[in-house]
Amino acid sequence: MPVEFAAYVVQKTSWLYTISDAFNTLRTVYTGLAIGITYLLYIFFQGSKNKYEADMHGKVILMTGGTAGIGAAVASDLAGRGAQLILLVRSVSDGWTQDYVTQLREESNNELIYAEECDLEDLSSVRKFATKWIDNTPARRLDQVILCAGVAQPMYAPRRTTGDGVEIHFGLNYLANYSLLNILSPALRAQPSERDVRVIVATCTTYILGALDMSDPEFIRRGYPSSKPWQAFGASKIALMCMVKQLQHSIDQFQRPDKLPSRVKCLLVDPGLARTQSFRRFVSFGTLLGLFLYLLTYPVWFVLVKTAHGAAQSVLFASMAPSADIDEGGVRGGEIYQECMVKQPRRSEIADEGFRKKLWETSGKLVKEVEVRSALARKAADRQT
Structure with a gap:
């Protein structure tokens, strides 16, 4: 039952x-x-992939920002292709930098990787490296200059300055790059006409939010926007993009002694956001609480934000794609590239030739003023010791 x-x-x-x-x-x-x-x-959200392959053996590449983040991913790829890389770093005596160079040589099976001192927070260091580079007859071979170094202060962080006393965004992201490329420009123009020379400069979409005022580029009169640091960061990127466009214009206008056309291309690249150390510091506000919240929401960042390797693709595209006169999908000087495609500037200053020319002239004067001021400060400090 x-x-x-x-x-x-x-x-x-x-x-x-x-x-x-x-x-x-x-x-x-x-x-x-x-x-x-x-x-x-x-x-x-990982974005487009670079479809071009290139053998980089024999090519000489100067690079900033090649020891961390997106720049490190670019350096690793180019080193693996046989390029001779000269990484511009703050200090060559730093043990970490020496270990990094050694590791990169071993991983890429490429001994042609070097580090040279060029501290972007010190314009005298930038000038010392650049003048040493161009002080050579005949001109040293130089195939590419890739500038990936940059800084982005998190929200509510206090105003920072470079060793020269310049606001950190304007000083490191823009003024140091201007000085470096301005001094190196004779070496770029002196390369053989048949050589495909490229200047590749990383920018960021947040330039759209920048508040560039050349009468107050360091936010002294206006006050540093610690609650909106993207205004200062974006301003430095607007200036950088204007400078690169103007450099392309000046190179195009240059008459070579041999009367042959120049093949120097200056390219701007927006690699997109990547899960790098600088990104983590920015979104976490540089605080332990912010870091905890970042780790808590990491699955979201993992899906929506690129890896460093993914962000490096547009930079590698700019480095390896053929010229547009050879391949329709190739690169043209003076253009902005994002997701391996041409993008139009979204700020009027970048397309304004008059503004770009004035910015270039003003920047030259400002670099001289900063260098003189810093030299006098160093002399005064030496007298006291």
Whole structure:
């Protein structure tokens, strides 16, 4: 009798098992859909891939920012292709830098990787390196200059300055790069006409939010916007983009002694956001609480923000794509590239030749003023010691 009763109960409640199975099936389907959608979002936000391959053996490349983040991913790729890399660093005596160069040589099986001192927070260091480079007859071979170094202060961080006393965004992101390229420009123009020479400079979409005022580029009169640091960061990127466009213009106007056309191309690249140390510091406000929240929401950042390797693709595209006069999908000097495609500037200053020319002239005067001021300060400090 108990057995018969149990069988009766099971028979009458079998519909519960049917519902349970249906729920399990739906849960499996929804889980699969969620994983599939997440994966597709991840692939989408990783951005475009560089489709071009190039043998970089024999090419000489100067590079800033090549020891961390997106720049390190670019350096690793180019080193693996056989390029001779000269990494411009703050100090060549730093043990970490020496270990990094050694490791990069071993991983890429390429001994032609070097570090040279060029501290972007010290214009005298920039001038010392650049003048040493151009002080050579005939001109040293130089195939590419890739500038990836930059700084972005997090929200509510106090105003920082370079060793020369210049606001950190304007000083490091712009003025140091201006000085470096301005001094190196004779070496770029002196390269053989048949050589495909490129200047590749990394920028960022947040230039759109910049507040550039050349009468107050360091936010002294206006006050440093610590609650909106992207205004200062974006301003430095607007200036940088204007400078690169103007450099291309001046190179195009230059008459070579041999009367042959120049093949020097100055390219701007927006690699997009990447999960790098500087990104983590920015979104975490540089605080422990912010870091905790970043780690808590890391799955979101993992899906929506590129890896350093993914962000490096547009830089590698600018480095390896053929010239546009050879391949329609190639590169043209003076253009902005994002996701391996040409993008139009979204700030009027960048397209304004009059503004660019004035910026270039003003920057030259400002560099001289800063260098003189810093030299006098060093002399005064030496007298006191």
